[in-house]
Amino acid sequence: MLTFQSNKNKKGVYTFIDLQRAKKLGIDIQLIQDGKPNALIYDREARIPGTVIFGEYVHFLFNIKNQGGVAGRVAKRVINTLWGALCQRKRNYKTLTTDQTDPFKFPEGHTLDSIIPGGSDQWRFQFTNPGSPFKGEYPRIAPFLLAHGRKMTSELLEPYKNKVRRIHTDGFILEEQPSSPTLITCPENASKALKALKFETAGYCHVKNANKFTIVSDETVLKIIRALKGTIVVALVSGFSKTSYLVQDHVKYIKRIQTAKSPVSYVKFVARKLFPDNAAYTAKIAKIRESYKNKQALLDKLEALFELYYNVTKDSLTDPPKRAVTMNEAEKTLAELLA
Secondary structure: OEEEOOOOOOOOEEOHHHHHHHHHOOOOOOEOOOOOOOEOOOOHHHOOOHHHHHHHHHHHHHHHHHHOHHHHHHHHHHOOOHHHHHOOEOOEEEEEEOOOOOOOOOOOOOEEEEEEEOOOOEEEEEEEOOOOOEOOOOHHHHHHHHHHHHHHHHHHHHHHOOOEEEEEOOEEEEOOOOOOOOOOOOOOOHHHOOOOOOOOOOOEEEEOOOOOEEEEOOHHHHHHHHHHHHHHHHHHHOOOOOOOHHHHHHHHHHHHHHHOOOHHHHHHHHHHHHOOOHHHHHHHHHHHHHHOOOOHHHHHHHHHHHHHHHHHHHHHHOOOOOOOOOHHHHHHHHHHHHO
16 A cells, blocks of 8 residues: 555555546645655565455355345345455453442453443443454455445546535435436346446435435425425515525425435325315415415415325325235234344
């Protein structure tokens, strides 16, 4: 690994794969020359190609995965565990309780990483041994595997860098227009092919932070979000301030839909609350027509929005009834979920 002056990595340590990609991206690389070693280079005899470590293992399990069934599900879980097992960190745990009579012994040569409360009467201590931090025999491959994966992702997404909204591990989210051709076309058999991109879902995406995001794919919910936004725009053009109740109330509902665990369920909840019956819908329309009779553009937006909500209540009434299951069926389903 090489070290160079850059603020891209807090430790300032990079693999040769990182450097190759950085140079192609036009990043200026300057070696730190302070009289200390700045490179760790492995002899050719000490290197093992990735195909030797992973090739036969991956192809064998991938073929089983493609067969489906229980064996396929197990193979899918196992197929990604090898590199994790090779690089797994070694951690020791001790639990201390208030009624413990044995003396607490600090593991020799270990460092205390954390103390986690396990209730009101016990604590869990986590230790690591700086001299032997890994369980596996090949932890040195970790930075190279990560670098190679990031390089592949970077090269794949470079043409769409202005459309990338989120990248996490081996997945990403791109911003696209529904009326435009898709940026990346995934093969239909992607799940059964190595190195193929698999399409997961499309919809309105709200990214809260690096670890939390919501994708709304239900067309009715998307229409309601667009209607709420359209109402806000027309309200602002009509003279309402951004702090007005009308604007803030609609902004509140957009945010709640975006952050809801189930946007569809939340929209149904709001619809039923607004219009528990036909009379409530009729009264609401009459009220807004009186309130906004001099602002026709805004009135049109509000009527369209409330009609969408009203239609949701009618659709909910025709939802198929939930089928009750027997105890045996329930236990079988639970076993499948936990498998």
